[in-house]
Amino acid sequence: MREYKVVVLGSGGVGKSALTVQFVTGTFIEKYDPTIEDFYRKEIEVDSSPSVLEILDTAGTEQFASMRDLYIKNGQGFILVYSLVNQQSFQDIKPMRDQIIRVKRYEKVPVILVGNKVDLEGEREVPSSEGRALAEEWGCPFMETSAKSKTMVDELFAEIVRQMNYAAQPDKDDPCCSACNIQ
Amino acid sequence: MIAHKQKKSKKKRVLASGQVSADVTTSEMGLKSISSNSIFDPDYIKELVNDIRKFSHMLLYLKEAILSDCFKEVIHIRLDELLRVLKSVMNKHQNLNSVDLQNAAEMLIAKVKAVNFTEVNEENKNDLFREVFSSIETLAFTFGNILTSFLMGDVGNDSLLRLPVSRDSKSFENISVGSVDSSSEKGNFSPIELDNVLLKNTDSVELALSYAKTWSKYTKNIVSWVEKKLNLELESTRNIIKLAEATRTNIGLQEFMPLQSLFTNALLSDIESSHLLQQTIAALQANKFVQPLLGRKNEMEKQRKEIKELWKQEQNKMLETETALKKAKLLCTQRQDEYEKAKSSMFRAEEEHLCSSGGSVKNINKQLEKKRKLEEEALQKVEEANELYKVCVTNVEERRNDLENTKREILAQLRKLVFQCDLTLKAVTVNLFQMQHLQAASLANNLQSLCDSAKLYDPGQEYSEFVKATNSTEEEKVDGNVNKQLTNSCQTSGYGPADSLEDVVRLPDRSNKIEEDRCSNSADITGPSFIRSWTFGMFSDSESTGGSSESRSLDSESISPGDFHRKLPRTPSSGTMSSADDLDEREPPSPSEAGPSSLGTFKKTLMSKAALTHKFRKLRSPTKCRDCESIVVFQGVECEECLLVCHRKCLENLVIICGHQKLLGKINLFGVEFIQVAKREPDGIPFILKICASEIENRALCLQGIYRVSGNKIKTEKLCQALENGMHLVDISEFSSHDICEVLKAYLRQLPEPFILFRLYKECIDLAKELQHVNEEQETKKNGPEDKKWPSIEINRILLKSKDLLRQLPASNFNSLHYLIVHLKRVVDHAEENKMNSKNLGLIFGPCLIRPRPTAAPVTISSLAEYSHQARLVEFLITYSQKIFDGSLQPQDVGVSSTGVVAPQVDQGCLPKPVLSPEERDPEHPMKSLFFSSKEDIHTADSESKVLEPATSFEESEHRQNALEKCIGNKVRLPLDQELETASQKMDDVCKSPKPLTPKFDGEASTVERHTRRTKVMVRPVSLPVDRLLLASLPNERNGRHMGSVNSDRFCKSPAVEGVNRKDTPTTVCPKLDGGDLQTLQRTWDKQYEQNDLTANTSRIIPSALQEKGVTTTVRTSGDHLVSAIEPNKPYTDPVRPPREVLERRSSDSTPLAPVRAPRTLQPQHWTTFYKPRTPGSSVKGNVERPAKPSAAVPPGTTHAPPGHVVKSLPDSESPAACLGQPVGKPNNNSEERDPPDVNPACQRPRLKRMQQFEDLEDEIPQFV
Secondary structure (H helix, E strand, O other): OEEEEEEEEOOOOOOHHHHHHHHHHOOOOOOOOOOOEEEEEEEEEEOOEEEEEEEEEEOOOHHHHHHHHHHHHHOOEEEEEEEOOOHHHHHHHHHHHHHHHHHHOOOOOOEEEEEEOHHHHHHOOOOHHHHHHHHHHHOOOEEEOEOOOOEOHHHHHHHHHHHHHHHHOOOOOOHHHHOOOOO | OHHHHHHHHHHHHHHHOOOHHHHOOOOOHHHHHHHHHHHOOHHHHHHHHHHHHHHHHHHHHHHHHHHOOOOHHHHHHHHHHHHHHHHHHHHHOHHHOEHHHHHHHHHHHHHHHHOOHHHOOOOOHHHHHHHHHHHHHHHHHHHHHHHHHHHHOOOOOOOOOEOOHHHHHHHHHHHHHHHHHHHHHHHOOOHHHHHHHHHHOOOHHHHHHHHHHHHHHHHHHHHHHHHHHHHHHHHHHHHHHHHHHHHHHHHHHOOOOOOHHHHHHHHHHHHHHHHHHHHHHHHHHHHHOHHHHHHHHHHHHHHHHHHHHHHHHHHHHHHHHHHHHHHHHHHHHHHHHHHHHHHHHHHHHHHHHHHHOOOOHHHHHHHHHHHHHHHHHHHHHHHHHHHHHHHHHHHHHHHHHHHHHHHHHHHHHHHHHHHHHHHHHHHHHHHHHHHHHHHHHHHHHHHHHHHHHHHHOOOOHHHHHHHHHOOHHHHHHHHHHHHHHHHHHHHHHOOOOHHHHHHHHHHHHOOHHHHHHHHHHOOOOOOHHHHHHHHHHHHHHHHHHHHHHHHHHHHOOOOOHHHHHHHOOOOHHHOOOOOHHHHHHHOOOOHHHHOHHHHOOOOHHHOOOOHHHOOEEEOOOOEEOOOOOOEEOOOEEEEOOOOOEEEOHHHHOOOEOOOOOOOOOOOOOOOOOHHHHHOOOOOOOOHHHHHHHHHHHHHOOOOOOOOOOOOOHHHHHHHHHHHHHHHHHEOHHHOOHHHHHHHHHHHHHHOOOOOOOHHHHHHHHHHHHHHHHHHHHHHHHOOOHHHHHOOOHHHHHHHHHHHHHHHOOOHHHHHHHHHHHHHHHHHHHOHHHHOOOHHHHHHHHHHHHOOOOHHHOOOOOHHHHHHHHHHHHHHHHHHOHHHHOOOOOOOOOOOHHHHHHHHHHHHHHHOHHHHHOHHHHHHHHHHHHHHOOOHHHHHHHHHHHHHOOOHHHHHHHHHHHHHHHHHHHOOOOOOHHHHHHHHHHHHHHHHHOOOOHHHHHHHHHHHOOOOHHHHHHHHHHHHOOHHHHHHHHHHHHHHHHHHHHHHHHHHHHOHHHHHHHHHHHHHHHHHHHHHOHHHHHHHHHHHHHHHOOHHHHHOOHHHHHHHHHHOOOOOOOOOOOOHHHHOOHHHHHOOOOOHHHHHHHHHHHHHHHOOOOOOOOOOHHHHHOOOHHHOHHHHHHHHHHHHHHHHHHOOHHHHOOOHHHHHHHHHHHHHHHHHHHHHHHHHHHOOOOOHHHHHHHHHHHHHHHHHHHHOOOOOHHHHHO
């Protein structure tokens, strides 16, 4: 069974933990506690192949930004989350992706851009088109999710697995990916 | 018709005469501008053409009305319309406005009035209306003339004067009113007359009926208008009531506000009148207007229909009788003809009879007889027909009369109906307007009285009341402020005139809130000074919240950001204006500075709020722009007062407020020693903290995710720069709350040393662990509510400890921490809204406030475990802020006085601690050593594992020394003698207390100079067998540690030591480079060492000894301290480690450490698979070893390979390292060579950090997987 190391990144309060917990436990956490770092593990079947997802839910708060390099180093796939009711969180996501590329020294890192809180459509600050445009620029999938109403949550994690599968195949001999690829 | 044609032609000319009109009326400026502007505007011409067409149409209609059916009403209506159109044309196109035109119009009206409509008939119609026609022609002609001249461009010079619109329209009003009057005068027939008039007309009934129809249509329109309007009003009143109620409750909460009762009254009356209005509206909707009118209208409709029906019937009957009459007439003539025939035939027969005479007389007689009979019959028939005809005629006569009567009746009925309807309409209209008037009148009265009472208010009254109401001390302070402010304002403004001076005097003593009020009142109160103050009102309104918060914070005794402005004496000379509140109070005296006059050509709209406070003039010489930092040559402005220079375009973004004196240069704020900023403040609290905190409290306490959600990077950066640039004078109100939070967090994060000093870090973490322990215990116990209500004994104990701990902080650190925590507490108080409870804030501020020395900073996951502890402690501080920070701020005077204070505190802090915590500490130490890759940790590990030396205390001492160095840096000069004395005393203590070890040291200490360390080192390993050393030191550990801490503390305070240390660090670095292999080995050692347990350490001694021997060079430093004797064992252990051992151990180490892991992980067992480094044990390994390995493997030269990085990061890492390691190591017995190993880790760390980023670490990972 393949193991996938997924890191959830994004600035503070965008709902990284909510997404992760929704995926892992199927519940929506109401509490508003900043995460330092949480780790989850879940087995899912993607495209009829069972896989184990190891999800690292990270701290969005800038105070812990120094940890990010480490997370990135150890992660294989990245879920970049912003809150579509907060334009700034969308801006914050860009340097994070740059950081991923820089640390991984590799352009085609499996990444998914996620606009969370789609249930708050009325307060939306980031139009879908903007997110889609950015995702296109990065050449990665784009999704709008809601941890609260469990919209596209499972699909999101399934997609990141696919991305990782995809990334692993053509570049197996890439030195950078030797760490990412589990034998 | 002619006129119409004329106009048509003129229109064409309009279009053609574009150029001609260009030179229109050169003499008249106004006209010229209008015409030149308008003429060339095709839209204008189009409009003009349309208007003229409309006017000509109206003229035609009037003529038609006169020619066809000369009904007075119709004509009057047409005339009215004509006049209205004319008026609107003249209003719109003022150039057409002339006396002649008016005269013509007046003439027409007079002529129409003069016509006696009663006499009008077909014959005299033309005569009667001739004059009217001629006057219409005149009007048309005049209009055409004026139009022509206007378009030809000579209107201005013409004798036709342009009249002001107002006059003109007035005169027209008269005209039209007159015309209406005249018609109504004429219309004032008696009802019979009216009917008679109508009766004369053939289709009068139809006319009347159509009038009735129009009436009902008209009423329908009116009613719908009124209804709609009433609905709108009703809605708005409802809203007004709601608003007023809400405002009233809000206002009621704020005490001592100026004109409060007045506004309450106003709101009340608002509500009252709104209720009244609602009633009125209801009444109007019901029986006062709508219903009666509608009823009347319906009735009217009904009756009208009935009458119409009746009339139709009557007319039908009439028609019938008339046809009958016609028939009878026809019959009559027929019969007459027949009779004539019969008669003639009889005559012929008679003649024949006479002629024949003889013959057949009999036959002739018979025929004659027959003929005669026929004649008689015919005659009879004729007579019958005649009879019938006569009957018919009479019938028709009757019918006609009947019809006439019915008509009369119907007309009368209709008249009555119309009359009734009018009556109703009149009544309801009167109702409507009367009620509205009453409403308005009561409102007006109310407003008048409100206005009057507002005028009676004495500005500042409420404030003084308020001040009276608060306690006397507060009052004093305020007074102090007032006075100071007063003088200040006089100085700055330099006002000569008495009245303005008076104004100045009055102004300062009121809060900006009041001032605002006054400003708003000033509309009523006239006078130059008030007008001036009005201009400030515009600036100050944004700060109103600030004012209110200030008053709010006065209530609480604790320190609040708002309080500071009030409590702290103002120091105008230093130019420190700590908030916008100040600005407000300061500004009024110099009103003109913000006025447009001083700004000259700079448009206000282009300036930020802060920019408006400056008094700009043109820049004289090229300088740097304060806002964008580029050079200003042209387009620059300079403030006359603060000499701020700025691009004109930058005024939009300028956030620095005028300080009314020379603006200080840029300071370094972020990433700079906090004390550098703090020392500028009387209370030692950096201004940035105060500004940000008070701003947040003013507006964002309820904002969800405050301090959690990140701010806009660009804005944050800008604010950071602005704060460095303008300090207190930055107007941060323009920035978003999240940006401000971000800046504050960034500031705290970037402090080289956090508020809670490094030297207290370990204690803090210990405390946090203890806290965790207590919390867990409590949770497992779940002893019920009584535990929660009061902090348990354990909590109290921790409270006391934390208090003690914090008291060790320098005053400014303590104050700043106090300030911040109290602020955070306020944020937490609104946790329901902002969702930021103390736990959340603890997490966020944990790493800001409590963090290990930056040597540990190369981020490893090991720090993760620390994070939770940091967070827990900060959470604890916030939760119990009132208990922990019960006192007021400490005096900032860190000078001579504080040394006395601080020193005892230190003692207290250190001495009791050992008593409390040894048990708790012991188990933690190994763990800590694993967590830290910093030098201090190495020491700790060393001491603990090997000799069980006073590691913690050692560390503490380092911390303390560090802090003291800082103090020294900050002009805190300790009285040396005294210090030395105490130090030596301590020494004595030390010497006495440690039983087995100290004697040894003592002996050495007495003889040893600085460099004897070396010898000591030599002696040590040799003299003491490893095992014994261990054993011997074990029992000692506790005592020794404490002693050590005290001692080192003491000795560290002496500047001499410091000097030595500082000097040494750089020199040691160089030899290190040469040291090559040894160093690398040692370095790896250092790394390795952290993870090693006791046994590992012991074995190092021998190699170390060997190493020592090999090293010959010694630095002779004048050792002035006996103290050093205590610590010898420590330093020598450090450097000396056999590399092979380390390598061996590495693998074995990971297991024992595993149990210690980050508490937040949900499924820790999986860390091994994915996130090896995560468990603290393994993480340390990962981090520490990783760097170690490459460095060991790489040739010595390459270890220093990324020099850029090293150099770069040296400031962070080396200086603390120097402070840490050196002071201890040096004085004791570290030789020059020793030092390198000590320093190396520090240098290496940053490099490692880089390596982590840039080198492939993948090969490492497999190790752990």
